[in-house]
Amino acid sequence: MRIGYACLTYGNITSNFKTITKKTLTVENLLKVIDHNLNALEEIIDYNIENNLDLFRITSDLIPFGSSSLNVIEWDKIFGERFHDISLKILDSGIRVSMHPGQYSVLNSPREEVLTNTIDDLKYHEKVLNLLGTDNSSKIVLHIGGVYGDKKSSIDRFIENYNKLENAIMDRVIIENDDKSYTIEDVMHISSKAGIPVVFDNLHHKVNNCGGSDLLWIDEARKTWLKEDGVQKIHYSQQDTKKSKGAHSFTIDLGEFKEYMHLNFRGSLDVMLEVKDKNLSAIKVSNFVRSSNINKLEVEWSRYKYNILEKSPKNYNSIRQLLKAKEQYPIIEFYNLIDISLSLESTIGNQINAIEHVWGYFKDIATEEEKKKYFGLIAKFKEGRNTSNGIKKFLKELAFKYERDYLMNSYYFSI
């Protein structure tokens, strides 16, 4: 089983993707932002390789106005070499990338103009995957679209429009059940007529339910994946219990995931997680499915420990105890304690405790000026005249200045 996440990283990656609005849309700005975004993509690919994350959905915002005539530059040619550099990393690592056009691309729209825009958008997505040198197992995920008061003819129109797409796009499009209009049964029906691979989404099925177990539908959907399409892919997410039906949870609850995976799926599965904490959950689930070495948890502990310390010294100690049993792999308990702790409110006292632990790395090597700044900030914080953000930012600067690897990889400064 391979694990991945969508579009963005949460936490410790320095550069995120930038966007452009119509008002600031100039050639100069486009060149700048595309350059930035390709660097960000490369950084994320590197990160995914380091962390053994096998699947990744590339954001549709990679190229601003990528499918619009407002973008007048030949970005595919101008940045051809950059795409090539990244493609080598993707191909070499075997990471499976994919894309997912947004809600405004609707292949079954009765409006001519919407259809034209959708086809342009699909061309854009295909171009990116092509520039990245991927084969046809790198997919473009689509929902079916609107119902327009007549599901049957809307389904027919989807199939008709799909069949008019150019081959290179048809070979990449796969279809997914959504949480409002088209159930997995509808999508399977379309697949049987048009020969399109089907992505089963568990939360959408839960919200827009047509009967049948997840196991049944995943096994049915498996049959729609041919050899050249690659391993069957599913989307997996959990309900945020505090939000509306269908809202993704902040993080993946491993116990719940474990139970789901006990369904005994028949073949290999690629699992795309849809979750707010993105890469963090992907690492968590990946450690569950592919490892039983406690070193993996120790690496995770090094990243989370100061976050836990500032939330709950009690849980901090519990986790330390848990990790002492070197021959075991208490992964569920480990992440449960992490997740529970992160959801707590931290007290001023606990925050100061964590700050002082981190300051311990620098107290002997900091310059007089740095010491002065630190004691000034901490005094102000104790009086409640600022938040811990400023102190954390300063400590992060010190971590990078003095190259303390342990801290540089910590989530303490970023989540």
Next chain:
DNA sequence: TGACGTCAAGATCCG
């Protein structure tokens, strides 16, 4: 007409 879901940009406000 707003909700839908999402996050960066841009605007505004505050010390």
Next chain:
DNA sequence: CGGATCTTGACGTCA
């Protein structure tokens, strides 16, 4: 001036 906090946005469908 820098940081914190808001509002807005290229695109569509549905109630």
